[in-house]
Amino acid sequence: MSTELSGILAAFFITLAMAWPLGRYIARIYSGERTWTDPVLGPLERFFFRISRIDATSEMTWQEHMKAMLTINLVWLLATVFVLMNMAWLPLNPDGNPSMSADLAFNTAISFVVNCNLQHYSGESGLSYLGQIWLMFLHFVSAGTGMAAAAVLFNALRERQTSTLGNFYDYFLKSCTRILLPISIVTTLLLLAEGTPMTFAGKDTITTLQGDTVQVSRGPVAAFVAIKHVGTNGGGFFGANSAHPLENPTYFTSLVEMAAQFIIPLAMVFAFGFYLKRRRLGAMVLGVMTVGFLLLVIPNIIFEMNGNPAIGAMGIDQATGAMEGKEVRLGSGLSAYWSILTTVISTGSVGAMHDSTMPLSGMNELLAMMVNGFYGGCGVGLLNFFIYVIIAVFIAGLMVGRTPEFLGKKVEAREVKIAMLTTLLSPMLIMGGTALAAWTLGQHPDLPWLNNPGYHGFSEMLYEMTSANANNGSGFEGLGDNNPFWNISTGIVLLLGRFIPIIGPIAIAGLLAGKKYIPESPGTLKVDTLTFGIMIFSVIVILTALSYFPALALGPLAEFFSM
Amino acid sequence: MKQHIFPAILLTLCCLVLFNIIYPLAMYGVGLVIGPNHARGETVEAKGRTVGYALLGQSFTEDRYFWSRPSAVGYNAAGSAGSNKGPSNPDYLKTVQERIDTFLAHNPGIRASQIPSELVTASGSGLDPDLSPQAARVQVARIARARNIDAARVEQLIAAQTKGPLLGMFGPSTVNVLHLNLALDAL
Numbered sequence: 001m002s003t004e005l006s007g008i009l010a011a012f013f014i015t016l017a018m019a020w021p022l023g024r025y026i027a028r029i030y031s032g033e034r035t036w037t038d039p040v041l042g043p044l045e046r047f048f049f050r051i052s053r054i055d056a057t058s059e060m061t062w063q064e065h066m067k068a069m070l071t072i073n074l075v076w077l078l079a080t081v082f083v084l085m086n087m088a089w090l091p092l093n094p095d096g097n098p099s100m101s102a103d104l105a106f107n108t109a110i111s112f113v114v115n116c117n118l119q120h121y122s123g124e125s126g127l128s129y130l131g132q133i134w135l136m137f138l139h140f141v142s143a144g145t146g147m148a149a150a151a152v153l154f155n156a157l158r159e160r161q162t163s164t165l166g167n168f169y170d171y172f173l174k175s176c177t178r179i180l181l182p183i184s185i186v187t188t189l190l191l192l193a194e195g196t197p198m199t200f201a202g203k204d205t206i207t208t209l210q211g212d213t214v215q216v217s218r219g220p221v222a223a224f225v226a227i228k229h230v231g232t233n234g235g236g237f238f239g240a241n242s243a244h245p246l247e248n249p250t251y252f253t254s255l256v257e258m259a260a261q262f263i264i265p266l267a268m269v270f271a272f273g274f275y276l277k278r279r280r281l282g283a284m285v286l287g288v289m290t291v292g293f294l295l296l297v298i299p300n301i302i303f304e305m306n307g308n309p310a311i312g313a314m315g316i317d318q319a320t321g322a323m324e325g326k327e328v329r330l331g332s333g334l335s336a337y338w339s340i341l342t343t344v345i346s347t348g349s350v351g352a353m354h355d356s357t358m359p360l361s362g363m364n365e366l367l368a369m370m371v372n373g374f375y376g377g378c379g380v381g382l383l384n385f386f387i388y389v390i391i392a393v394f395i396a397g398l399m400v401g402r403t404p405e406f407l408g409k410k411v412e413a414r415e416v417k418i419a420m421l422t423t424l425l426s427p428m429l430i431m432g433g434t435a436l437a438a439w440t441l442g443q444h445p446d447l448p449w450l451n452n453p454g455y456h457g458f459s460e461m462l463y464e465m466t467s468a469n470a471n472n473g474s475g476f477e478g479l480g481d482n483n484p485f486w487n488i489s490t491g492i493v494l495l496l497g498r499f500i501p502i503i504g505p506i507a508i509a510g511l512l513a514g515k516k517y518i519p520e521s522p523g524t525l526k527v528d529t530l531t532f533g534i535m536i537f538s539v540i541v542i543l544t545a546l547s548y549f550p551a552l553a554l555g556p557l558a559e560f561f562s563m
Numbered sequence: 564m565k566q567h568i569f570p571a572i573l574l575t576l577c578c579l580v581l582f583n584i585i586y587p588l589a590m591y592g593v594g595l596v597i598g599p600n601h602a603r604g605e606t607v608e609a610k611g612r613t614v615g616y617a618l619l620g621q622s623f624t625e626d627r628y629f630w631s632r633p634s635a636v637g638y639n640a641a642g643s644a645g646s647n648k649g650p651s652n653p654d655y656l657k658t659v660q661e662r663i664d665t666f667l668a669h670n671p672g673i674r675a676s677q678i679p680s681e682l683v684t685a686s687g688s689g690l691d692p693d694l695s696p697q698a699a700r701v702q703v704a705r706i707a708r709a710r711n712i713d714a715a716r717v718e719q720l721i722a723a724q725t726k727g728p729l730l731g732m733f734g735p736s737t738v739n740v741l742h743l744n745l746a747l748d749a750l
Contacts, residue, residue, distance in 0.1 A: 003728040003736075006733055007734040052569075052570045052574040053569065054570045072571035075575055124641060124642050133583050169574060176578065176582070184586070192597055195605050195618055197594075198591050198602040204604070204616075208622065209609070209615060209628075209748075214640060216604065216619060217641055217643075223586060223587045240643035240690070243686070245688060245690055245692055249618045250729075251735075252729055311684070314675060315674070316675055317676055323684045324648060324650070325685070329693050329735070350687070352645075452652045476647070478647030563651045
């Protein structure tokens, strides 16, 4: 087997093995059991709560959870807009970078608050170090928000009838301090040892061996890159994200960064099984997600390692694969693996430029974001998957002619309506947004948006809207997106694509928790079985195919068949 | 909403202290100790001056040096970017053909089928410091001729500078172009 393929297998299985104990630990954290982090972090959290005048033991209903979540997110949003629009005169700006324009600050603030990290600027010239560090704060808290929401879901699905579901601030802060912070510290140390900078010095100017004078942008990179992955955020310190040699110096750091972004989404699935004491259910969920992941990632590895046929036609040796937009130290195989990993789990950090991947690789990257529930982002991945589960339960219930049930709770019209509306939102935002963009470009063909002509240009717009809706943050970066149209339109898509897919599932979970618990009987629909797993998978495939096939046909499929 | 606004602001301030001050400063402190060049970015010294950063590629265009890959930012690390050209873009494919022609003109005796794709495609960052061993080997004849040295010695340099897969098992083999060219100059 080639060393490229063995590297990919190592990346997958090492992360899987580490996610198991982490999942057990996360389940203990959310159920309030004792853990080894209590002696240090317990007093710190209690101190924070005392200062903030929060009673972290008072239980909240699902509505109170959502109010607390939206309020604190609003505080972050306003503060971030202020920082980004005033970076020029604030401290920690050795390179003298300018403040952001209002529309770019609007887009960037939303983008980082919602854990998306779509970037319409380049870090080297668009942010001061204060701006970077401020965004690093959002890396932590936006991931913590998603995980807190997942914890509410866990709580709601337990076998009992209740209206209160734990405390938002408690779940949120513990997600940040007990889970995100320790993993980030370990990741930072590994990156530092491999040569990633962590400095507050500004740009350096050097004369190269051949005599050219160039500048080198630096900064507090290591700490930033660590949490960017651990929190499945993905916004890069530099413009080129993790393709940049200072963000990702070696093959080893590539493995570290991929494990860092993958481990919490995997561990959350394990934690789900441990927390509910339904390991079979956890295994079923993990199985469905993994099948979806493999179906997307294996073709990409093949396409990218086989190289670009149009360049092959020029007689070039394709042994190293399709290398446009890729780095030699990663190679085409690991770059392809990364391209799907980062899109299924809504990180959006890239080790290679997606705009230059093969047409069908681009389609798989789009599909990964359109589904957005094969693993999915920190916490929110499970929420998205839960919506698919509810729809599958509903359809299965119709097929056998019984009132659908999930974990001992009747799933009735209201829950199904919420699930349907949440599911329909994504195609509406993605296709509506892309249609609006295509129409605008049709009216003004001279707008400097597209970096590529024809079908691929359409894919660039489709990708941007999909990435915004999925809160992913990767891009077909050729798109000229720092202008009011893209800043404002994707800003709105980002907000809706974040909070409705959190509020919807939490509302369903809250409603289910309030219902009477019905113990299992022989007539109960068994949800932890292979049959039901296939059912969920079919629901995902059908919903995605029906919603997105026309758009994919216009973009990547058309490009593929025309090559 | 009203009962949540002050707790939200205060908790945000607490988190700012922990994640924006304590965490980065602690990591900065550790970096001073364990990071190469105190985590300011490892530099390469030669000929009595700093000639580059170990992790960042640089432009080599002269025949007597190993060439780096094409770059969308001209190897100026004040920025970083790929070309973001789609695989079927006709203008892009024309650029690739021109790169092939240029390479063949400077390397007589080489056929296109010996050129690995990374030599005619731009990297993701525009700062790729590496080549595959084959991309270095295909340049040996030109360099040996330009420097008037034995090709076998250049081949030996490549072998000595090649970094194998991680633990011998994972990932591709790479050659750092700057280190390779420094070794050439030291011959």
